[in-house]
Amino acid sequence: YVENAKKIAATRDMTTQKLREMGFTVLDSKANFIFAKSNAVSGRVLYEELKKKGVLVRYFGKEKIKDFVRITIGTDEQMDVLLEKTKELLAEGGKA
Numbered sequence: 448y449v450e451n452a453k454k455i456a457a458t459r460d461m462t463t464q465k466l467r468e469m470g471f472t473v474l475d476s477k478a479n480f481i482f483a484k485s486n487a488v489s490g491r492v493l494y495e496e497l498k499k500k501g502v503l504v505r506y507f508g509k510e511k512i513k514d515f516v517r518i519t520i521g522t523d524e525q526m527d528v529l530l531e532k533t534k535e536l537l538a539e540g541g542k543a
Contacts (some may be wrong), residue, residue, distance in 0.1 A: 458521075459479070
């Protein structure tokens with residue numbers, strides 16, 4: 448259990464750092480998920496466009512968190528896909 452928790456924490460920290468390098472605001476987390484937002488694209492659009500690319504994140508339309516998506520930490524490979532698809536989306540200008 449402890450080793451698995453350490454691996455999840457390391458993957459979470461790596462994902463947080465890479466998203467921040469892409470200009471995202473990522474709230475500090477000790478959980479198996481992170482909340483992230485971009486100034487380049489809204490939370491709703493990020494959710495919808497990532498879904499079209501086969502990447503699922505959670506979006507809550509509530510006023511205080513509508514700019515954020517909730518990203519559950521997966522395997523390193525899954526997080527690499529999330530990061531790559533997010534880069535593609537930002538390069539495309541966010542679309543919708």
